[in-house]
Amino acid sequence: MEIEQELPKGGRFVCQLTSSECDGKTGFRVVMGRKSGGLLAPATVEDLKPPRALNAIMRDPELRRTDGSDTVNATVTPVLAAQVPAVREHLGSPQRRLPVLADSSIRMMGPPDAFARKAARRLAGLAHVVVVSGWLAFDSFNANLERNLLPRDGARLYWPTPDARNPWWGSTELYGDHEALLRTMMRLLAPLSVVARGRDRLWDAVRSAETNSILESLAGEAESKQVALLVAKLEEERSQTLELLEANDEMESKIGRLEIDVANLEARLSAEPSPLPAEPAEVEEHPATGSPDFSVDWDRWTKESFGALVFTPNAKAQWRKCSYKNFERMREALDSLAALAKVWKKEKGTVGDSLVSWIGNQTSLTYAPEDEPLRIKKLHEFTFEERVWDRQPHIKLDDHTTKDRVGRIYFAIDGEAYRWVVDHVGLKLYGL
DSSP states (O other): OEEEEEOTTSSEEEEEEEEEEETTEEEEEEEEEEEOTTOSSOOOOSOOOOOHHHHHHHHOTTOOOEETTEEOOSSOEEEOGGGHHHHHHHHTOTTOOSOEEEEEETTSSSHHHHHHHHHHHHTTTTOEEEEEESHHHHHHHHTTOSSSOOOTTOEEEEOSSTTSOOOEEOHHHHTSOHHHHHHHHHHHHHHHHHHHHOOOHHHHHHHHHHHHHHHHHHOOGGGHHHHHHHHHHHHHHHHHHHHHHHHHHHHHHHHHHHHHHHHHHHHHHHHOSSSOOSSOOOOSOOOOOSOOOOTTTHHHHHHHTTTSEEEOHHHHHHHHHOOOSOHHHHHHHHHHHHHHHHHHHHTTTOOSSOHHHHHHHHSSOEEESOOHHHHHTTOSEEEOSSSEEEOOOEEEEOOSSOGGGOEEEEEEEETTTTEEEEEEEEEOSSOO
16 A cells, blocks of 8 residues: 655655565565655655554554564553663663663653653654653663763663664753654654665565556557567666665665764753763762652652642651561652642543553553452541541552562542542551
8 A cells, every 4th residue: 555645845755555474474564755756856754654554553452563573562661670670681682673762751750751652652663662760760770881871851762783873862852842853763763764674575566566467458469579578678677776776775874874963963962062971971969769768758749749649647657667678669659659649630630541541551550449358357448637538549569479578559539639648658558
């Protein structure tokens, strides 16, 4: 299938879709480009967007999509501190075929996180997208890296080859125009994708067969020799055209690499107006880690959420005396919960989906609206501000492990003041 549309500055935008089946496997290829329309002038394409057919394939849960050893999807992979080693290992894998776009989201929600989700959909099949969430994961990701550091609240594209220059974008871009940044990334990746995979030989073969069929249908038996000569001449011209197209592909590859260098320099210039550093450097102070003491964090979470996340005295007391092992993960979870509560309050509790789906789509947290054993044991009610609340809604941190690693955040939902009232932070409130 070939889809064309007029370009505002002349020429036509062309999208070719080719599907094939061989040995029980289905191949699917998308090629996006331009036609100049006969004008001896550049026909620019400002907004490369994958066709809806590709989006439909990416949304289908029944399909397993691969490119070599890489699994292809259109969803972002959230990375907390525990997943950083696996991501670092994948970046160094010699079998990796696709680039990886790593996105840093210190607060776990907000523009950097939203950009990662948009990029995962737009760059499906061109790059994997991971979002490194929270200070601990960010510090762990950059640990022992002398170069190719991930900028704070920025992004970096890691090519599969270890000696390549990996372009990066700072917080200015991720807090700015996402569509403009995605257009830049598409202009980097799309030409290189065509060069890496070569010409679509199946498309060329089908069109060649169609042309031959038309010629044969026009010719009678007496003219078959003349048709054969015309076909031979046509094949010779096709061969010459193919050589020119391959030379053009090679030139586009060089242009693509130069654009990568330009994007890298522009990002560095915008991030640092003073003498250019070799790599982005993180010098800004951030909240101290390595301590389970949340005494300076309780008010911070309430303030950052604009009062949408509040903590009872019991929640603070339970945390001080509990023996939960992974306190940094709990800090990250509360960072995320504060950001979620802020959005929920702003939208007055209407987020277009159930809280289970919304929280699961926005973060890596697992939310459960009910806790039947808690209710049966009559541990679900608490008193706060002279009112009785139900704290069955909770965030689950791990299950099916030792008791000191099963974390829980129990909270009530205040639908009048649009806030979440946290009454327990720590271990599970009843035995495993």
